[in-house]
Amino acid sequence: MYSATTKVRVRYGETDRMGYTYYGNYAQYYEIGRTDLMRQFGLTYRSFEDSGIILPVLTLNIKYIKPSYYDDLLTIKTTINNLPGIRIKFDYEIFNEQNELINIGDTTLVFVDEKTRNPRKPPEKFLKEIKKYFP
Amino acid sequence: MYSATTKVRVRYGETDRMGYTYYGNYAQYYEIGRTDLMRQFGLTYRSFEDSGIILPVLTLNIKYIKPSYYDDLLTIKTTINNLPGIRIKFDYEIFNEQNELINIGDTTLVFVDEKTRNPRKPPEKFLKEIKKYFP
Amino acid sequence: MYSATTKVRVRYGETDRMGYTYYGNYAQYYEIGRTDLMRQFGLTYRSFEDSGIILPVLTLNIKYIKPSYYDDLLTIKTTINNLPGIRIKFDYEIFNEQNELINIGDTTLVFVDEKTRNPRKPPEKFLKEIKKYFP
Amino acid sequence: MYSATTKVRVRYGETDRMGYTYYGNYAQYYEIGRTDLMRQFGLTYRSFEDSGIILPVLTLNIKYIKPSYYDDLLTIKTTINNLPGIRIKFDYEIFNEQNELINIGDTTLVFVDEKTRNPRKPPEKFLKEIKKYFP
Numbered sequence: 009m010y011s012a013t014t015k016v017r018v019r020y021g022e023t024d025r026m027g028y029t030y031y032g033n034y035a036q037y038y039e040i041g042r043t044d045l046m047r048q049f050g051l052t053y054r055s056f057e058d059s060g061i062i063l064p065v066l067t068l069n070i071k072y073i074k075p076s077y078y079d080d081l082l083t084i085k086t087t088i089n090n091l092p093g094i095r096i097k098f099d100y101e102i103f104n105e106q107n108e109l110i111n112i113g114d115t116t117l118v119f120v121d122e123k124t125r126n127p128r129k130p131p132e133k134f135l136k137e138i139k140k141y142f143p
Numbered sequence: 144m145y146s147a148t149t150k151v152r153v154r155y156g157e158t159d160r161m162g163y164t165y166y167g168n169y170a171q172y173y174e175i176g177r178t179d180l181m182r183q184f185g186l187t188y189r190s191f192e193d194s195g196i197i198l199p200v201l202t203l204n205i206k207y208i209k210p211s212y213y214d215d216l217l218t219i220k221t222t223i224n225n226l227p228g229i230r231i232k233f234d235y236e237i238f239n240e241q242n243e244l245i246n247i248g249d250t251t252l253v254f255v256d257e258k259t260r261n262p263r264k265p266p267e268k269f270l271k272e273i274k275k276y277f278p
Numbered sequence: 279m280y281s282a283t284t285k286v287r288v289r290y291g292e293t294d295r296m297g298y299t300y301y302g303n304y305a306q307y308y309e310i311g312r313t314d315l316m317r318q319f320g321l322t323y324r325s326f327e328d329s330g331i332i333l334p335v336l337t338l339n340i341k342y343i344k345p346s347y348y349d350d351l352l353t354i355k356t357t358i359n360n361l362p363g364i365r366i367k368f369d370y371e372i373f374n375e376q377n378e379l380i381n382i383g384d385t386t387l388v389f390v391d392e393k394t395r396n397p398r399k400p401p402e403k404f405l406k407e408i409k410k411y412f413p
Numbered sequence: 414m415y416s417a418t419t420k421v422r423v424r425y426g427e428t429d430r431m432g433y434t435y436y437g438n439y440a441q442y443y444e445i446g447r448t449d450l451m452r453q454f455g456l457t458y459r460s461f462e463d464s465g466i467i468l469p470v471l472t473l474n475i476k477y478i479k480p481s482y483y484d485d486l487l488t489i490k491t492t493i494n495n496l497p498g499i500r501i502k503f504d505y506e507i508f509n510e511q512n513e514l515i516n517i518g519d520t521t522l523v524f525v526d527e528k529t530r531n532p533r534k535p536p537e538k539f540l541k542e543i544k545k546y547f548p
Binding site (some may be wrong): 155156158159160161162165166167168213 | 425426428429430431432435436438483536
């Protein structure tokens with residue numbers, strides 16, 4: 009298991025006329041969560057792409073528990089619960105400033121060769137590092 | 144069962160550096176789908192809100208089958224499979240111009256009183272109309 | 279001079295907690311306007327990119343006269359007032375359903391070679407067509 | 414004169430298929446800039462709205478000098494050059510990690526009473542504080 013937390017502040021343009029963060033914007037928050045997880049891990053998502061690997065999303069699931077509002081400083085906890093293979097799954101929990109769990113979800117992504125657009129194994133370096141957390 | 148289809152063209156700003164429609168933007172396409180379903184039904188989502196009812200989203204699930212690209216003209220098929228109560232579920236299928244199914248998903252929304260922010264029954268008029276499709 | 283009009287309906291996720299269309303979203307509406315202008319012209323922006331030309335934006339200016347609201351069906355009038363060279367300028371006027379002018383603006387874009395990322399002349403075919411409107 | 418700087422990291426969903434940050438997204442960066450300026454000033458934009466004042470945008474002008482890319486950590490410098498009255502103008506400069514100026518722009522906003530939607534003077538407290546910087 010490997011977890012990382014990151015903060016994101018709700019932007020004005022991310023709210024809707026209900027005054028809530030628009031439901032579609034959580035997908036971006038999740039992406040920030042997994043990007044920062046990888047960064048804290050010593051690898052950037054950009055470095056994946058620069059080495060010819062892209063990571064399209066296969067599935068997205070979100071459960072909205074409570075709304076968030078403009079200017080809220082949210083905490084995103086991102087977790088890898090299973091050793092990644094060709095696919096990698098991230099679980100997310102989002103907390104508001106009162107530390108209430110407001111949102112849970114997950115995404116599954118697939119490692120793809122940018123040129124051929126075929127699935128492929130993750131980079132060796134990444135696999136080697138992540139295996140330490142799944143003894 | 145009640146179904147409606149609508150068209151949406153992928154905008155430049157909706158693509159990402161993979162050249163695909165960004166995964167988070169499908170939430171907006173789903174919203175367009177259910178909005179147009181209600182419009183074809185003779186009711187607008189705006190009229191709900193104007194009568195003091197809001198419809199926040201409880202769950203969102205998306206399965207990405209194939210990517211879509213800038214300028215693609217997508218067809219969104221939105222279906223209500225169950226008679227709505229306090230909650231209403233919409234199922235979505237998105238097709239590209241080659242009529243390939245590229246994306247499926249669903250959302251569950253809840254009827255909420257704008258003032259009290261408590262769940263409530265759908266408007267009578269809407270219930271009466273929709274019941275015709277669930278004999 | 280060459281003008282084209284296109285319609286766009288304001289999406290829920292494009293509004294903000296004021297209930298207005300978020301000010302940043304007009305840039306997308308402008309892009310829809312110029313894309314449709316080129317399409318009505320028999321050329322797609324995608325065909326530019328497929329032939330190795332990209333069109334980054336150099337300047338954007340917007341004047342917000344009146345707000346627009348969720349579900350409004352807006353009319354975007356896009357105009358090329360000057361024969362394009364390496365640069366191409368588009369002027370925009372947006373009207374609401376009451377035919378009130380709610381927004382004016384302009385963008386200047388530059389033709390760039392995708393590989394070298396250097397400015398270049400527009401494609402011959404495009405120049406030839408557009409010249410007919412600037413006798 | 415009053416200046417503030419803030420950082421923003423370019424999100425994946427903010428890029429487009431050119432690989433650049435989509436031109437419309439700078440409006441959000443500007444909003445983050447002015448929001449953080451007001452926050453460092455001891456006032457939040459949210460507190461304005463909570464006291465019945467909204468701040469719609471009247472004009473937006475952007476000059477794109479260089480592109481930014483996914484994962485770039487940008488610095489936004491926001492400046493108030495003139496004592497605000499009913500209108501308030503913000504100037505922006507955006508720098509990349511190499512400290513290159515990549516983008517300049519400005520926005521003019523107007524203080525509006527949320528109920529009447531008429532222009533009004535800024536809150537006394539804000540005026541008193543900001544006047545210290547325009548002796």
